[in-house]
Amino acid sequence: MSVVVAQHLVKKYGEFTAVDDISLEVQKGECFGFLGPNGAGKTSTMKMMYAVSPITAGQLFILGLDVKAHPREVKRRLGVAPQEYNLDPDFSVLENLLVYARYFRIPRSDARARAFQLLDFFHLMEKKDSVVEHISGGMKKRLILARALINEPELLILDEPTTGLDPQARHLIWEKINELKSRGITVLLTTHYMDEAERLCDRLVILDQGKILAEGEPKKLVQEFIGDEVVEVVPSDLESALTALKVDSEGMRFQVNGKRIEILSKNPREIVPRLMNQLKLENLSLRRATLEDVFLHLTGRELRE
Amino acid sequence: MKGSNGIFRLPVLSSLCWTVWQRDMDVYKKTFKVNFVPPLLEPILYLVALGFGLGFFVKEIEGISYTRFIAPALFSITTMYAAFFECTYASFVRMYYQKAFDAIIATPVNIDEVVAGELLSGATKAFINGGIVLGVIAAFGLVDLRYVMVLLPFGFFAGILFAALGMICTAIVPSIDSFNYPIFLFITPMFLFSGTFFPMSILPEPVVVLAYAVLPLTHVVKIARGLTLGAPETSLVLSFLWITVVSVITSILAINLMRRRLIQ
Numbered sequence: 001m002s003v004v005v006a007q008h009l010v011k012k013y014g015e016f017t018a019v020d021d022i023s024l025e026v027q028k029g030e031c032f033g034f035l036g037p038n039g040a041g042k043t044s045t046m047k048m049m050y051a052v053s054p055i056t057a058g059q060l061f062i063l064g065l066d067v068k069a070h071p072r073e074v075k076r077r078l079g080v081a082p083q084e085y086n087l088d089p090d091f092s093v094l095e096n097l098l099v100y101a102r103y104f105r106i107p108r109s110d111a112r113a114r115a116f117q118l119l120d121f122f123h124l125m126e127k128k129d130s131v132v133e134h135i136s137g138g139m140k141k142r143l144i145l146a147r148a149l150i151n152e153p154e155l156l157i158l159d160e161p162t163t164g165l166d167p168q169a170r171h172l173i174w175e176k177i178n179e180l181k182s183r184g185i186t187v188l189l190t191t192h193y194m195d196e197a198e199r200l201c202d203r204l205v206i207l208d209q210g211k212i213l214a215e216g217e218p219k220k221l222v223q224e225f226i227g228d229e230v231v232e233v234v235p236s237d238l239e240s241a242l243t244a245l246k247v248d249s250e251g252m253r254f255q256v257n258g259k260r261i262e263i264l265s266k267n268p269r270e271i272v273p274r275l276m277n278q279l280k281l282e283n284l285s286l287r288r289a290t291l292e293d294v295f296l297h298l299t300g301r302e303l304r305e
Numbered sequence: 306m307k308g309s310n311g312i313f314r315l316p317v318l319s320s321l322c323w324t325v326w327q328r329d330m331d332v333y334k335k336t337f338k339v340n341f342v343p344p345l346l347e348p349i350l351y352l353v354a355l356g357f358g359l360g361f362f363v364k365e366i367e368g369i370s371y372t373r374f375i376a377p378a379l380f381s382i383t384t385m386y387a388a389f390f391e392c393t394y395a396s397f398v399r400m401y402y403q404k405a406f407d408a409i410i411a412t413p414v415n416i417d418e419v420v421a422g423e424l425l426s427g428a429t430k431a432f433i434n435g436g437i438v439l440g441v442i443a444a445f446g447l448v449d450l451r452y453v454m455v456l457l458p459f460g461f462f463a464g465i466l467f468a469a470l471g472m473i474c475t476a477i478v479p480s481i482d483s484f485n486y487p488i489f490l491f492i493t494p495m496f497l498f499s500g501t502f503f504p505m506s507i508l509p510e511p512v513v514v515l516a517y518a519v520l521p522l523t524h525v526v527k528i529a530r531g532l533t534l535g536a537p538e539t540s541l542v543l544s545f546l547w548i549t550v551v552s553v554i555t556s557i558l559a560i561n562l563m564r565r566r567l568i569q
Contacts, residue, residue, distance in 0.1 A: 013569055052410050053569065072413045080411040086404035090332040099331065102324045103412035151412075 001028050002061075003155050003186045004049065009058035011044045011210075018044040020210035021058070026203075031177070031187040033197045033204030035291075037299055041210040042190040043083060046159050049188065050080045063154055076104065079153030081144045083160045083190075087132045093143055094119065094128040097150055104151040111150070118146040122176065138169030145176065156180065158189045162196060174199055194292040206298055213298045218291050225297055226289040231263040231272060234283040244279045255297070262293070312561045316417035324414060325422025330429065344387070344434035348379045348441045355502065367504055369534065376447035377529035378501035380456065381463065383438045384431035385522055388464040389492060391427040392471030392559075393484050399423075400475065406567060420563045424468040424556060431464025432457070442533070449535025456532050463525045466548055469555035470521070476562035495522040500530075517547075524548050 004026035011019035019041040026032040034042045047053035048060060051071035060067045062074045088096050094115060101111035119125045122142040127135050132143070141161060148156060161177065162170040177200055181187060191197055197204055198218045205215045214221055235241035238259060245254055245261070252265040265271050268286060275281045333340065352372055360371030367374070399405040406419050414422075436457055442448050448456070474487045498508075499522035505513050516523050524544035531537040 050411055052407075072415065075411065076413045078411075082407065082411065084404055084407070086408040088328075088405055088408070089403055090335070095331075099328050100408075100412065102327060103321070103409055103414045105321070105324070105413075 001064075002026065003028050003030075003063055004032070004188065005059070005061040006045075006049075007059040009045070009048065009060055010056045011041070011048060011053065012056045018210055019048070019056075022205075022207075022210070022212055023058075024205060024212070024215065026186060026188065028186055029181070029184050030202045031181050031189060031200050033201035034188070034190040034207055035192065035194075035197050035204050035295060036190075036207035037192060039209075040207040040299075042207060043159055044210075045207075046157055046188070046190060050078055050157050051075050076151065077154050079148035079151065079156045081141075081148040081156070081158045081161060083163065085137075085140050085144070087140060087143060087147070089131070089133050092129050092131055093124055093135065093139075096132060096143060097147055100147050101150045106151065114150055114152070115146075118149055122146045123172070136169075138165050138172070141165060141169070141173060142176070145173070149180075153185070155186045155188065158187060160190055160192070162191075162193065170196070194290060194295060198291050206295060208299045214294065221294050222289050222291055225294045226264055227266055227268065228289055229268040229286050230289050230293055231265070231268050231275065232285050232287060233261040233263065233275070233281050234259060235261065235281060236283075241279075241281055244281070248274075248279060257296075264289075264293075264297075310561075310565065312558055312565075314557075314561055316421065316557060316560045317415060318417055318421055321414045322418035322421040322425065325409060325419050326425040326429070329423070329426035333426075333430070341433075341437060344383055344437040345441065348383070348438045351375065351379050352442070352445060367506075372445070373447050373534070374504075374530075375502055376442040376445070377533040378499075378526050379442065380435055380438045380460070380533070381499075381522060381525040381529045382496055382501060384435040384460045384463045384525065385467045385492070385495070387434040388427040388431040388467035389471040391430045392423055392468040393474050393487075394481065396423050396427075396472060397475050397478070397481050397484070400563075400567070401481070410567075416564050416567055417560050420472060420560045421556075424465060424472060424559065427468025427471060428461045428464030431467065432461035435460030435464070448533045452532040452535060452537070456529065459528065459532070462552075463521075463548065466521050466525075466552040466555065469552060469559045472559035473555060473562055476559060476566050495520050499523040500526045521548065521551060 002025045004024070006022055006024050009019055009022045010017065022045060034045060036042050044053065048055050048067070049062060051067050051074050055068055063077055065074050067074050088099060091099055097115035097118065098111050101115065106114070119128055122145060124139060124142060124146065127139060132140065135143070145161065158177070162173050165173070174196070177187065189200060201218060203215070203217055206213045214225065216224070233241065238261070241261060242256070251267070252263050252271055254261055254263045263271070263275070272284060272286065275284060356372030356375055363371040365371070406416070409419050410416050439448065439453060439456055443450065443453065474484060478484060498516060499520050501522070505516060505523065508516070524547050527544050528541050531541050
């Protein structure tokens with residue numbers, strides 16, 4: 001069963017098109033990622049999915065329901081962990097969960113039972129009576145996740161779940177997301193961390209300027225766009241190295257990244273001798289291709305603000 | 306997401322708006338000990354300074370003592386400030402700094418219900434603070450006790466109007482500092498010129514007409530005074546209708562303007 005079906009989805013803010021004709025399907029139990037630079041349209045897409053941002057054009061079905069016609073019913077069955085820290089600072093950790101549960105009309109005793117389970121699951125029990133402002137960033141993110149689960153959602157929407165966290169906090173959140181996945185919850189996730197996408201997502205789309213540039217399993221995308229490995233060269237003289245490459249570039253593509261040249265090829269191990277002996281390139285290394293290579297290959301290297 | 310984006314669109318409301326009200330009340334309960342002192346002390350200060358101080362020279366207005374004259378005004382002013390401040394500064398902080406409304410609209414509660422819940426909170430604060438003032442002026446023997454049970458809910462009723470006016474400001478101000486303008490240009494003149502501390506009858510006729518047309522507090526004071534003195538006239542029904550109609554219109558406007566601000 002498809003949990004999310006988007007057909008030619010468009011979101012415009014005045015003249016600006018944030019989401020430009022996106023179509024995709026997400027199956028039950030999948031973790032589906034939205035990868036893209038800042039301003040790619042990730043959050044705009046998420047906000048249409050959780051029915052707070054009106055859809056400009058196209059169709060969107062969540063859990064079989066038309067989002068435009070049944071926003072309330074869709075929201076009842078979703079869990080949303082937004083990007084910004086919008087916990088209620090007037091309440092303690094536990095109260096945040098209880099007050100949020102009330103918006104779903106969850107009976108008080110059920111809400112308490114679920115809140116305690118979630119505090120336990122996210123290692124927040126010790127902090128249950130702390131004021132939200134006094135807990136760490138990692139704890140706030142975990143509390144936002146716990147809050148998103150209070151209504152036992154069938155679909156979880158996570159907008160940049162680990163942005164701004166230290167490595168320990170990120171690993172803990174990844175572990176929890178994987179646990180939730182194993183329970184069969186469908187997860188939509190936006191991120192601009194490649195390691196996060198590779199670790200968590202079964203499938204993903206790479207977005208830029210509101211359009212889908214690529215879609216598929218992370219490993220297959222790397223295979224398709226980059227290959228197994230990348231040859232990196234850090235030449236002492238970048239200009240002459242580039243000139244040499246331009247003369248004899250058969251079977252390879254290359255891109256410059258600062259002082260480094262990255263050379264992509266179907267058979268990177270075979271071109272290494274040629275690069276060393278004929279082109280006289282020095283400082284060569286071979287590394288595994290990653291999703292980051294795909295991402296930068298598709299979205300370019302210029303800075304996005 | 307139904308309907309147009311017009312400012313007179315009928316809001317989509319359900320009982321879920323009370324969950325937003327409950328949230329605000331939970332916070333209010335936590336800080337009640339701090340919150341209930343100002344509405345208790347303020348009318349006492351006004352009664353002593355104006356009622357007994359200035360009243361020493363004024364003696365009588367329209368056949369009653371000056372303290373008796375200003376007592377219903379103190380009640381009315383309190384409902385105005387309580388509701389207006391709740392739905393300006395407090396709501397703005399929740400909306401803009403705490404992103405509380407963004408969090409709530411990701412649940413089955415919609416934006417119309419969030420704003421309606423905030424209006425109910427503003428009116429409830431008017432009810433509570435108005436009730437405290439009523440207790441004070443009753444203790445001074447300035448209220449006809451037969452009408453206390455009418456004045457109490459009337460505080461809530463008047464509160465809705467001032468809450469809606471405040472929420473309209475919240476929907477359109479660029480920043481929290483901008484609230485100085487509606488307060489300086491609208492709330493303070495109302496505080497002074499709505500038959501609060503001197504009778505409207507001494508003002509020129511066109512000014513009186515204008516005041517009744519555009520200053521909500523004039524109607525609130527008129528009704529409150531009629532009730533505290535124990536002599537409600539039938540003309541109060543007109544003021545009651547004025548408040549009802551304007552409350553409905555401003556509440557709808559407030560909800561739609563907030564929706565415009567928050568839903569993009």
